[in-house]
Amino acid sequence: MNELILNLKEFNFLPKEKISFDVSWQLDNIPKKIEVRLFWYTKGKGTEDSCVAETCIVDHLSDRGNKSVYFTLPESPYSFSGKLISLNWAIEFVVKSPDKCIRKEIVISPIKIPIKLY
Amino acid sequence: MRIIGKIFLTLFLLVFFSMGATFCVFLGKTIYKRAVCYSWQKSDCLIESVSVIENAEKHGDTPYKIDLKYSYNHNGIQHQSDKVMIDSRNQYSYSDAVMISSKYKVGNIYNCFVDPHYPDRAILEKQSIWHIFFMLIPLIFLAIGAGGIYGVWFIGEKTEEKRVISDSAVSSKNAGNGVFVIFLIIGISIMIFGFIRPIVGIIDAKLNWQAVECDILSSDIKTNSSSDGTTYAIDILYSYVFNGQEYVSNKYDFMGGSSSGYSSKRKVIEQYPQNSKRICFVNPRNPRIAVLNRGISLLIFILGVFGFVFAVVGFGGIRHFNKDNSIKTSYDPVRNQRKSALRGFNQKNFISRKGPVILTSKLTPMKNFIGILIFTLIWNGIMFFISFVDSGNIFKALISFPIVIFATIGFLLFVPVVYCFLALFNPRAKIEINSTDFILGDKICLKWKFDGNTSNISRLDIFLEAIESATYRRGTDTYTSTEIFYKKSLIETINSFEIKAGSCEILIPENTMHTFVSSNNKVLWFIKLKGQVKNWPDINQEYQVNVGPRKF
Numbered sequence: 001m002n003e004l005i006l007n008l009k010e011f012n013f014l015p016k017e018k019i020s021f022d023v024s025w026q027l028d029n030i031p032k033k034i035e036v037r038l039f040w041y042t043k044g045k046g047t048e049d050s051c052v053a054e055t056c057i058v059d060h061l062s063d064r065g066n067k068s069v070y071f072t073l074p075e076s077p078y079s080f081s082g083k084l085i086s087l088n089w090a091i092e093f094v095v096k097s098p099d100k101c102i103r104k105e106i107v108i109s110p111i112k113i114p115i116k117l118y
Numbered sequence: 119m120r121i122i123g124k125i126f127l128t129l130f131l132l133v134f135f136s137m138g139a140t141f142c143v144f145l146g147k148t149i150y151k152r153a154v155c156y157s158w159q160k161s162d163c164l165i166e167s168v169s170v171i172e173n174a175e176k177h178g179d180t181p182y183k184i185d186l187k188y189s190y191n192h193n194g195i196q197h198q199s200d201k202v203m204i205d206s207r208n209q210y211s212y213s214d215a216v217m218i219s220s221k222y223k224v225g226n227i228y229n230c231f232v233d234p235h236y237p238d239r240a241i242l243e244k245q246s247i248w249h250i251f252f253m254l255i256p257l258i259f260l261a262i263g264a265g266g267i268y269g270v271w272f273i274g275e276k277t278e279e280k281r282v283i284s285d286s287a288v289s290s291k292n293a294g295n296g297v298f299v300i301f302l303i304i305g306i307s308i309m310i311f312g313f314i315r316p317i318v319g320i321i322d323a324k325l326n327w328q329a330v331e332c333d334i335l336s337s338d339i340k341t342n343s344s345s346d347g348t349t350y351a352i353d354i355l356y357s358y359v360f361n362g363q364e365y366v367s368n369k370y371d372f373m374g375g376s377s378s379g380y381s382s383k384r385k386v387i388e389q390y391p392q393n394s395k396r397i398c399f400v401n402p403r404n405p406r407i408a409v410l411n412r413g414i415s416l417l418i419f420i421l422g423v424f425g426f427v428f429a430v431v432g433f434g435g436i437r438h439f440n441k442d443n444s445i446k447t448s449y450d451p452v453r454n455q456r457k458s459a460l461r462g463f464n465q466k467n468f469i470s471r472k473g474p475v476i477l478t479s480k481l482t483p484m485k486n487f488i489g490i491l492i493f494t495l496i497w498n499g500i501m502f503f504i505s506f507v508d509s510g511n512i513f514k515a516l517i518s519f520p521i522v523i524f525a526t527i528g529f530l531l532f533v534p535v536v537y538c539f540l541a542l543f544n545p546r547a548k549i550e551i552n553s554t555d556f557i558l559g560d561k562i563c564l565k566w567k568f569d570g571n572t573s574n575i576s577r578l579d580i581f582l583e584a585i586e587s588a589t590y591r592r593g594t595d596t597y598t599s600t601e602i603f604y605k606k607s608l609i610e611t612i613n614s615f616e617i618k619a620g621s622c623e624i625l626i627p628e629n630t631m632h633t634f635v636s637s638n639n640k641v642l643w644f645i646k647l648k649g650q651v652k653n654w655p656d657i658n659q660e661y662q663v664n665v666g667p668r669k670f
Contacts, residue, residue, distance in 0.1 A: 016670045039284040042639045045599055046588030049636035050287035076667040080631045083601045084588040085639045092284045101282045110668055115631045117586060117603035117641075 002027045004102045006036075006093045011105070012112040015075045023093050024066035033096040034058035036069045040077060044085035078109040082117035124270050130593060131270070135263025141256030148205055149253070152245045155204050155231055163190040163199075163230035163240070165222050170215040180209040181340060181353060182368075184219045190230055192237040199230070199240040206245075212355060212368040213406045258300055302432025305425050312421030316372055316414075323372070323399060323412040330408070332358035332398040335366070337390045339383050350383050351375065354390050358398055360405040367398070371411040373418065477549045477645065477661040487538035494531040501525050541655040545570030547647055549580075549661065557666045559628040564608060564645070567619040575657065577650040578617045580608045582624055584631070584665075587640040604630060608645075617649070632667045 007022040023036055035057050041050035056069045071091075080087050090105045109115055168186045189198045202208075202218065210218070222228060222242070233239040335355040342349045352370045359365075370386070390396055390410065401407040501524055545568045552563040566580065584604035590597055608622045626643075634641040643665045649657030 014670060015667065037284040039287055041283050041287070042636065044588060044639075045590055047590050047638040048283075048286070049638050050283055051636070052284050052287045075670060076632060077634045078631060078667065080634075080641070082586040082603055082631075082641075084586045084599055087634070087639075090283070092282060094282055094284065099282075103283070110670070111629055115629065117601075117631055 002098050002100050004093050004095060004100055006102050006104050008091065008104050012107045013073055014110060014112060015073060015108055017073050019073060020068060020070045022066055022068050025095060026064045027098060030061050030063050031095045031097050034061060035094045037092045037094060038071050040087055040089045042085050042087050046085050073108050078115050079107045080115040080117060127270050128267055131263045131266040134259045138256040138259030138263055142253065142260060145253055149247050149250050151205050152247050155241060155244050158231040159234050160229055161190045161192055161232045162227050163188040164227055165224050168219050168222050168224055170219055180211055182210050182212050182215040183208040184215050186219065186222060190240060192232050197238055202242045203245050204241050212366055217406050255303060298432045298435030301428050302436060305429025305432055308421055308425030309429060313418055313425055316418050319372055320412060320414055327399040327401055329397050330358045330360055330400050331395055332356040334390050334392055334394045334396060337387050337392050339387055349377050350380050352383050352386055354410060356398060358408060360400050365406055367408045369409045371409055371415060373415045474550050474552060475554050477551060479659055479661055483541045487542055490534050490538050494535050497531060498528040501528050537655050544651060544657045545572055547659060555664050556626055558626055558630065558632055558668045560626050562624050562626065565621040572618050574651050574654065575617050575649045576652055577612050579610050579648045581646055582606050582608060583646055584643045587642060589638040626665055633665045
């Protein structure tokens with residue numbers, strides 16, 4: 001059984017805030033890659049864009065383990081929601097072979113909620 | 119994806135698939151036919167007769183065929199054949215037919231190649247199969263079509279939870295890349311074979327070929343009727359003497375071929391009546407090759423333009439997709455952390471400046487006018503050319519546009535041309551602001567001053583505006599939608615003194631979105647100036663400003 005856990009307690013942050021959380025995994029075999037990515041992506045009418053801001057790579061691959069992850073959130077772009085597009089930040093815990101992924105959405109903005117454009 | 123969307127996408131991909139499959143089949147059959155001959159057995163053959171005769175059916179500028187008969191012995195049985203090559207329709211221009219047939223003398227023995235399974239079949243020459251490499255092009259079409267259809271119906275769509283969204287940011291291959299590679303290959307091929315090679319040949323002819331007097335033996339127009347319509351080709355047969363030897367040719371110019379447009383070809387024929395003497399131009403390195411007209415035909419330029427457009431589209435598309443794919447953050451190998459990549463604002467296209475700055479606009483009235491004028495001239499030029507080629511007469515062309523709707527659009531395009539031309543005479547405002555690089559919560563201090571006569575400006579508006587912009591694709595078309603989410607007036611006035619020059623300030627709100635630019639989605643801030651002019655095009659000036667995030 002393949003299981004990933006991303007232990008994030010808070011989901012709303014200010015730009016440049018330092019965050020830390022734990023991840024743990026239990027897999028049927030030793031994977032090829034284990035990474036935790038902080039990234040933003042767009043949703044809405046326009047074709048999806050995305051960009052990874054930070055990545056934490058697990059060096060010593062094993063079929064089970066845990067790791068503390070530390071990210072410094074960037075200054076921008078803010079999470080926002082408009083009539084046409086919205087921008088969301090998220091943290092993805094990604095394992096390759098076996099392919100598994102768990103994602104938690106977060107908000108980065110000066111008011112700790114997505115900026116509304118309407 | 120909904121079932122209707124899947125069906126439409128499948129139909130679209132079927133076009134790619136069927137184009138690729140059709141070309142693969144045709145090209146594959148030709149290559150197979152030729153390749154099989156390489157396994158045929160060599161035998162001696164005796165040439166019994168050889169001559170060049172005119173085809174009973176007229177075939178444009180290749181109305182001659184080689185009448186060649188030879189005999190050979192295979193396993194003790196005598197056979198006869200008349201085939202020179204396996205894959206040939208036996209249609210040539212006169213000089214090509216003479217060139218091939220002159221290799222074989224009656225009574226001489228040559229090698230021929232016999233099909234071991236059907237000894238009645240034999241050829242004198244094997245043909246090359248190097249153009250097997252051209253199979254790559256239809257195979258790409260085939261792969262895109264088949265792969266796309268398979269993906270649409272058989273690859274399960276991942277739900278949002280299962281999809282690894284960040285994978286597309288880490289590395290992404292875009293199928294569009296493949297399509298644009300095809301455009302680039304086709305464009306370069308057309309430019310090389312349809313433009314550059316003929317041009318090089320023509321330049322060589324102009325510099326090195328020798329002018330020789332020739333006798334016009336016959337002068338006519340060949341008609342070629344097919345389901346697509348009737349086309350005509352110039353067919354002038356002439357003889358000339360070069361270095362004491364007599365030659366015959368029927369090449370009029372370098373392009374040859376047949377096309378619609380009878381009257382233009384009739385004019386050419388009238389210049390070369392039968393039994394007259396004219397000048398032809400002979401290739402001194404191969405005197406069998408000669409032409410009557412060594413000028414550049416319009417077709418060569420058209421092919422050059424087509425090839426160029428295809429190549430530019432292909433190159434631009436490849437650059438665009440690879441630019442997207444190359445957005446990667448840099449690695450810091452220490453502590454397994456990447457350097458934070460502040461993406462979302464493309465600094466490359468925006469020069470931020472502090473201190474009083476005179477704003478400049480990317481789009482000026484002159485650029486608008488030139489742009490719409492060029493487009494109008496190209497559109498109407500193409501329509502006129504199509505009509506002129508068809509009718510062969512400039513006056514008929516003006517009144518006989520074959521494609522009425524496109525011609526009407528071309529005519530209507532002159533309206534914005536006139537509008538943009540009149541706008542050139544409007545006064546322009548110089549706008550000075552305290553910076554082009556703001557952050558949320560900053561104050562914009564702005565001064566304006568009009569050059570020229572402002573007495574006709576009835577109202578002036580200057581405002582700060584912010585928009586969301588979303589670009590998306592439907593099929594092969596790209597669309598961009600915009601939505602204004604912030605608009606605040608800096609000045610609205612009808613006072614002529616205030617219109618002429620003035621200053622104002624505005625505070626950028628704090629809790630809104632800063633400038634954001636990614637490939638398909640944007641948030642942009644503008645300062646816009648609009649001047650209403652009585653009975654004349656309005657003044658519209660627009661300047662993009664950078665509004666960055668608040669400092670933390």
